[in-house]
Amino acid sequence: MTENLKRFLLLLIILLAGFLRFYNISNIPPSLNWDEAALGYNAYTLGLDGKDEFGKFLPVQYLESFGDFKPVLYSYLAAVPVKIFGLGEFGVRFPSALLGTLTVFLTYFLVKEIFPKKDKKNDYIALLSAFILAISPWHIMLSRGAYEANVSTFFIVLGVISFLKAINKNSWYLLPSAASFALTFYTFNTARVFVPLFVIALTIVFRTKLIKNWKQTVIAGVLGLFLLLPLIPFLLSPQAKLRFNEVNIFSDISIIERSNQYIANDGGAFWPRLIHNRRVLYSIEFAKHYLDNFNPKFLFITGDGNPRFSTQDVGQLYIISLPFLITGTFILIRRKEGHFWILAVWLLLGIIPAATARETPHALRIETVIPTLQIITAYGFVLLVMVIRNKNIQKLTAGLAVLIYLFSLFYFFHGLMYHFPREYSSEWQYPYVEAVKFVEESKNNFEKVVFTKNLGRPYIYFLVYGNHDPKRLRQGAKIEREAYGFVHVNSLGNISFMDNISDQKIAGNYLYVDTPKEMPKNTKKIKTFYYLDGKEALIAYEKK
Numbered sequence: 026m027t028e029n030l031k032r033f034l035l036l037l038i039i040l041l042a043g044f045l046r047f048y049n050i051s052n053i054p055p056s057l058n059w060d061e062a063a064l065g066y067n068a069y070t071l072g073l074d075g076k077d078e079f080g081k082f083l084p085v086q087y088l089e090s091f092g093d094f095k096p097v098l099y100s101y102l103a104a105v106p107v108k109i110f111g112l113g114e115f116g117v118r119f120p121s122a123l124l125g126t127l128t129v130f131l132t133y134f135l136v137k138e139i140f141p142k143k144d145k146k147n148d149y150i151a152l153l154s155a156f157i158l159a160i161s162p163w164h165i166m167l168s169r170g171a172y173e174a175n176v177s178t179f180f181i182v183l184g185v186i187s188f189l190k191a192i193n194k195n196s197w198y199l200l201p202s203a204a205s206f207a208l209t210f211y212t213f214n215t216a217r218v219f220v221p222l223f224v225i226a227l228t229i230v231f232r233t234k235l236i237k238n239w240k241q242t243v244i245a246g247v248l249g250l251f252l253l254l255p256l257i258p259f260l261l262s263p264q265a266k267l268r269f270n271e272v273n274i275f276s277d278i279s280i281i282e283r284s285n286q287y288i289a290n291d292g293g294a295f296w297p298r299l300i301h302n303r304r305v306l307y308s309i310e311f312a313k314h315y316l317d318n319f320n321p322k323f324l325f326i327t328g329d330g331n332p333r334f335s336t337q338d339v340g341q342l343y344i345i346s347l348p349f350l351i352t353g354t355f356i357l358i359r360r361k362e363g364h365f366w367i368l369a370v371w372l373l374l375g376i377i378p379a380a381t382a383r384e385t386p387h388a389l390r391i392e393t394v395i396p397t398l399q400i401i402t403a404y405g406f407v408l409l410v411m412v413i414r415n416k417n418i419q420k421l422t423a424g425l426a427v428l429i430y431l432f433s434l435f436y437f438f439h440g441l442m443y444h445f446p447r448e449y450s451s452e453w454q455y456p457y458v459e460a461v462k463f464v465e466e467s468k469n470n471f472e473k474v475v476f477t478k479n480l481g482r483p484y485i486y487f488l489v490y491g492n493h494d495p496k497r498l499r500q501g502a503k504i505e506r507e508a509y510g511f512v513h514v515n516s517l518g519n520i521s522f523m524d525n526i527s528d529q530k531i532a533g534n535y536l537y538v539d540t541p542k543e544m545p546k547n548t549k550k551i552k553t554f555y556y557l558d559g560k561e562a563l564i565a566y567e568k569k
Contacts, residue, residue: 035155038159042126043126046126046168053446054114055446055450056450056454057486059482059486060095062117065103065171067088068103074495078495079504085255085256091485091511092509094510096213098208112492118169121169121172122169124176126168128164128179128182132151132399135182135189138185138186138193141189154399154400154402154404157399158396160433162339163334163392167392170333172389174213174393177213180212181219181393184203187205190202196234197241199238199241199244200241200244206249207248207249210260215390217260219374219378223375230366273382274383280303280310311380312380317380317385318379318380322340327340329388329389336437336440336445342398345433346398346402349409350405353402354405356405372394378391379391410423447557450556454480455556456556457480460565467536467565468519471519471536472533473521473534474536475537476538477522477563478522480563488517498517502515526539527544536565536567538566539563540562544564548566551566551567
C-alpha cells in the first residue's frame with residue numbers, strides 16, 4: 026500500500042467519522058439533557074464575563090452546577106463554539122463531536138505506536154482500527170452529546186501516543202504526554218481513577234527507559250504536577266467525595282446488613298465472621314459489577330439500558346465484531362506483538378471506576394476503553410483474513426466483512442436518525458424547549474408562573490432556551506443549597522419551580538405548567554406540550 030493511498034483512505038475515514046458525528050447534531054438527540062444544558066450555560070457565561078453561572082470567576086476546580094461539582098474543561102472548550110454558533114445544541118455539542126472525530130484520527134497513530142514495526146499488516150490494522158471506531162455506535166452516540174467522557178478519551182489517547190513516541194523515538198514527547206494525562210483530571214471523574222493507575226503501570230514497565238532519560242522524565246513530572254496543583258485541594262475535599270458516595274457500592278448499607286444477618290444466621294461463630302465479612306461481600310459485589318461490563322447483551326445486542334448511551338436495539342459494538350474481538354484477543358496474547366500489553370492493561374484498568382458504581386454496565390463510565398476494543402477487533406480481522414492463502418478469496422472475505430459493517434452502520438444510523446428521537450425524547454427533557462419558549466412569551470401577562478420540577482431541573486432550560494442574563498440568576502434568583510451540596514434554583518424572576526404544584530395553596534393570576542396527571546380539576550387548559558411520540562408531557566393552564 027502506497028503512502029498516498031494510506032493518506033487517502035485515512036482522509037475518507039475521518040470525513041466519514043465527522044459526518045456521523047456532526048450530521049443533524051442540533052436535532053438528534055432532540056434537545057439538550059440537563060447536564061448538557063448546564064455545561065452549555067456555563068460555557069456561555071464564561072465566554073460572556075469569565076464567570077460560571079453562579080458568578081465564580083474563572084473556576085478551575087469545579088463548576089458547582091446542580092451541586093455535582095462538574096469538571097471545568099468541557100465548558101471552557103465549548104465557550105468559543107457557543108460564542109460563534111449561539112447557545113444551542115450545535116454550539117454546546119461541538120467540542121464532543123470535534124474531539125470524537127479527532128480521536129478517530131489519533132487512533133490510526135496510536136496503532137502505529139503500539140505496533141511500531143513497519144509492515145503492511147500494521148498499516149491495515151491502523152486503518153481498520155480508525156474505520157471501526159469511526160462507525161462505532163458506542164462512540165457515535167457519545168460524540169453526538171456534550172459528554173465530558175468523550176473529551177477525556179481524546180486526551181487519554183493523545184497521552185498514550187505521546188508517551189509511546191517518547192519511548193520509541195524522542196523522549197521529549199513525555200511533556201505533551203504529561204500535559205494530556207493531567208488535563209483528563211479536568212474532564213471526567215472516572216479519569217481521576219483510571220489515569221493515575223495507568224500512568225503507574227506505564228512507568229513501571231518502561232522504568233529503565235524513563236530513568237535513562239531522567240531529565241525529560243523529571244520535567245514532564247513537574248509539568249504534570251504543576252497542571253494538577255490547582256485541582257489537588259478540591260480532590261481532597263468533602264465535595265469531591267459527594268458524587269462518589271452517592272453512586273458507589275461501598276456506601277450501600279444493605280451489604281453490611283446482609284453480612285450481619287449471615288453471621289447471625291450462623292450463630293455468630295468465628296468462621297462465619299471470616300466468610301461473611303463485609304469486606305468479602307464488598308469484594309464479591311465489586312467483581313460482579315466489574316464483569317457486568319463484559320456482558321454480551323450489553324456489548325453486542327441491546328447496548329446500555331440508558332437511552333442516552335444506546336439506541337436500545339444495537340449493542341455498544343456491532344455483533345459482527347464478536348469473532349474478530351475474540352480472535353484478536355487470543356492471537357495478541359499468543360504472539361505478543363509490539364506493546365500489545367498496553368491494550369490489556371488499558372482495558373482492565375479502564376473498567377475499575379465503573380465497577381465501583383451501583384449502576385452497571387455503564388457505557389459512559391467505561392468509554393475510556395473504546396479504542397482498545399476497536400484495535401483488538403481490527404487486529405483479529407486482519408490476522409483472520411491473512412490466514413487465507415488465496416488472494417482472491419482473501420479480498421472477497423475482507424470485502425464481505427466490510428460490507429456487513431457498513432450494513433450494520435446503516436441499520437444503526439437509520440434508527441438513530443428516525444426512530445430514536447421519537448421513541449426517547451423524554452430522556453432529553455424535550456418538552457422543556459417549547460414550554461420554556463411559551464412561558465417566556467406569556468409570563469408578562471401573569472402575576473406569577475409556577476413551573477413543575479417533575480421532569481427535572483427546569484431552571485437550567487430557562488437559562489438556556491430563555492436566553493436569561495446570568496445577572497438575573499446571580500442577583501435575583503432564589504437558590505437553595507442542601508447540606509449534602511445539592512443546589513436547587515427555586516425561582517427566576519416571576520417564575521417559580523415547585524414539586525407537587527397541585528398540592529400547593531396558591532391563588533392569584535398565575536400561569537401553571539405541570540404534567541397531565543398532576544393537573545387539578547376546574548382549570549382552563551391553555552397549551553399542551555408533547556413528546557415526539559405524540560404523548561402529552563406538559564400542560565399550561567390557569568385555575569378558574
